[in-house]
Amino acid sequence: MTTHLDLAAASDVDPASTEFLAAVAARELAGVGRVFAGVGLPTLAVDLARRTINPHVELIYESGVVGAHPEAMAEGIADSVLVSGAEAVVSMEALFGYVLQGGHVDVGFLGAAQVDRWGTINTSFIGSRDRPQVRLPGSGGASDIIASAAEVVVVLRRHDPSALPAEVDFCTSPSPVLASRDPAVMQPRGFGVRTVITPLGVLRRRDRLGELELAATHPGVSVDDVRAATGWDLAVRRDVQVTRPPSVEDVRLLREEIDTVRLYLR
């Protein structure tokens, strides 16, 4: 064994750690042109992708910033560091109307409290809407994003039947499957959720009207573990993979260069 650390080598961070989730999420941005990034874990993933596999990904924020080049990690989608040195700050109409609804966003990167079988996202209420157990943040731009981004990637901090239920308590940001039940309404342009990254594995949808399937389990997690923690009878792909862990360098970047104040890393 040499003293020279192999930065590309696999790290041993816990699959349930923020570092693991962010690094696996970052891989979803390989080859992506434009990403619409929400706050939190997506911030870490996008920042890591820019420093590793996709230095030219165009960062778009619902605050109107397009082509951000932040000199520090953004604390929120309206952080001043996203504005200074950005390629453009456009009006909200240009951002939501032309850039997003007009179809220029390749990947929307969202957080969620619940995701169901079809990739429907709940960020509104746990429990009843009239007197909820938890009042969640609501849509923000999420229901706008899911309708118009070419596809959506979701990162969940938990994987249990309440986070991945058979049916969400409230449908904030619908799957195209739900939209298709009312064919009289103009259908969303987007594929909806393509990928859900959780502390146990990676779920993916193959078809626009299809359901989430288990595509990969994280190291040390079995297929049965994942199925048991999921609120519906989760389909498993025949070629189910084991997730490649983050590299040593990924973890170093996240801890020492990106989130130095450990705002999102927990």
Added chain:
Amino acid sequence: MTTHLDLAAASDVDPASTEFLAAVAARELAGVGRVFAGVGLPTLAVDLARRTINPHVELIYESGVVGAHPEAMAEGIADSVLVSGAEAVVSMEALFGYVLQGGHVDVGFLGAAQVDRWGTINTSFIGSRDRPQVRLPGSGGASDIIASAAEVVVVLRRHDPSALPAEVDFCTSPSPVLASRDPAVMQPRGFGVRTVITPLGVLRRRDRLGELELAATHPGVSVDDVRAATGWDLAVRRDVQVTRPPSVEDVRLLREEIDTVRLYLR
């Protein structure tokens, strides 16, 4: 007689001259807050008003310029002199949507080829629309303006039955009278044309759904002259006035300071 010229004295310019029309039109801006000025004669009238009776009138142009302070006479509504030193240049949505349709324009100042009894304006076709005798400029912003400006002032360069016909060849910018015939459609907020200034006199409408009446004749013009030159049985106000001619100073300003190249003065 003294050699000191009395600038406030009446000039002797012909009532059919551009100077006369512009000076009479300028008076319509006394006390007006915001005017949406078209090109041509309105440019002269607005400029004269700013130099005489209403130095603080806010000039708004369909090009997006708000609060213009032109250092020279604008040749058109998109002239660079309207932009340099303006208080604002806003997007077309802000201009047409928020400023105009939102109800912030007090007076719209328009030219026209034809105006009918109800203050309907034709700036589109003389003759048939399929193969017109004259293809006029069309609406531009005129039909947008008449719908939303609090009121409209029109200056006509001719006064004869073809310029003031019983019925216009094409209704580009309707009177609220025409709009009211289709009550299922949301009605325009504006009064429509309140005042028409012609080479013979001044016509005004008293009511939003009323017709144009002769309010003033220019010096040397009889009521019968005006009625004979009008394409319908023109009502005459009991208190019909004789127009006060432009002052010597008005004419001097128009010729020597405003339209020094005689672009609009003819």
Added chain:
Amino acid sequence: MRTDKVVPLRDAVARYVTDGATVALEGFGHLIPFAAGHEIIRQGRTGLTICRMTPDIITDQLLAAGCVDRLVASFFASGSAGSLYEIRRRVESHDPAPLAVEELSHYGMYCRYRAGAADLPFYPLRSYAGSDLPDLNPQIRTVDSPYGEGLVHVVPPLKPDVTIIHAQRADGLGNVQMWGITGAQQEAAYAAGSVVVTVEEVVAPEVIRSDPNRTILPAHAVDAVCHVPRGAHPSYAQGCYDRDSAFYREWTAISKDKQRIRQWVREWVLETADHEEYLARLGDERWQTLEVAPAPSGSVSYGRRQA
């Protein structure tokens, strides 16, 4: 003469924010009109409907102070800083009272302002096919496209009685300029019956007129200009000072405790006479952490016609 619109913030709030009014306080993460919100608390307004796309800490404070009966909003957390617990208590436990909420997505709420600003009966958007939001908010409806594509969702106008915003600068006539994230300010202002603008700096009209494309609100759209430097704290003003992220992080703990948030409101708002006193309490040392280095935009030329 055109009126000079510069008035003290106290007078502007007294005049334009009345009990029961619908008040938009806009600023999307940036230029949030905190000082104006605090002045509303000081003046003890009640029964307000607050419109803010992202309610943020200022709404938590207004709620704790008892000013607010109803909320129109599209995101109920505070960016990176987590929950707004006063809102959560009102919604989850009706403590101390239930809170009426009208909820939309960001674009839906922005479109409501747009319809209000442009005096349109509705504004179409493509966000809600399949979503429960139209069921939650019956103001979200559909219209059949006369060109045959089917139904599209629409939202009705939102017309606040008064809109209050903060900006980097304005002149005394009321021309307002800002840069950085401009949010829904222009639309919320044009949609409103009255408009109050607090600014970092009141500048000469010549400064405004040297760069007319930066004007977000022309003078005719503005009723009052209030000179309130640092009036966006703890949010930020691009190029002037940075967001007080430490305060945002502290807020979670403050707002989680029902007594503590009320104590905070007393101490920092009710017991300060005005924003100057609030800033004095904050102290220079804290302010130094918010200072930013200059990053000049550079100058362009608008040109001037030669005689």
Added chain:
Amino acid sequence: MRTDKVVPLRDAVARYVTDGATVALEGFGHLIPFAAGHEIIRQGRTGLTICRMTPDIITDQLLAAGCVDRLVASFFASGSAGSLYEIRRRVESHDPAPLAVEELSHYGMYCRYRAGAADLPFYPLRSYAGSDLPDLNPQIRTVDSPYGEGLVHVVPPLKPDVTIIHAQRADGLGNVQMWGITGAQQEAAYAAGSVVVTVEEVVAPEVIRSDPNRTILPAHAVDAVCHVPRGAHPSYAQGCYDRDSAFYREWTAISKDKQRIRQWVREWVLETADHEEYLARLGDERWQTLEVAPAPSGSVSYGRRQA
């Protein structure tokens, strides 16, 4: 690596403007893309649908050159300079052939671009109650407001195959900045399949990024950037050069004479290899009359977070 989008105007027109295409050439009195229009003439395109709110002289020229079958427009004169006689001959006398025209008001046409840019099935506006325009243009329809106010007029999206605009500056990535009158350029570009931008100046990305609020089109919305200084002549570029009003006045006489306008097109466009040769023919003396004195915008700060 992100692609450098700077290409010669000749190549951009060859690639993006095809026979029969719908081509928007926008610029509201300001920044009219004349050089690009001339290049279309040089390359002998036919069967085009030209979209321009104000067709202006460039459309008269494209018509005389035989490039155009159809026009979508909202004003058929040339500002202060009077009639566009090639358009009038086509419409009034079908000489040399009838011209298909789709006509709207300014706001109606702008709303068509907006609907196109935002992928909406229609866009509502309040301009046409009582007007003959909806009868002339059956694309203007009505929708019943689901909130009970009655019918409101709507227009459908306009989606050009390609939009061509001129701007003061862009970087090689395709970020475009302009100031002065910005017209319908942003909407027309986002509504289009492809976007070509001619610019006075290609600048370093750092120049763009020092003032991001001036960006009208972010790089992702732009396919080609062509460095064409003075490319808006005889219209103008705010701060760079003024409108050639003398030429606008001369145009009436040129276009009134069917042979003379064709002669003009031959001499000034077909017999010049490119815009540089056109400018050389125009001469320095003429250009001097168009020069403007500087009028600086002044600089603002965007600020930079301290470490």
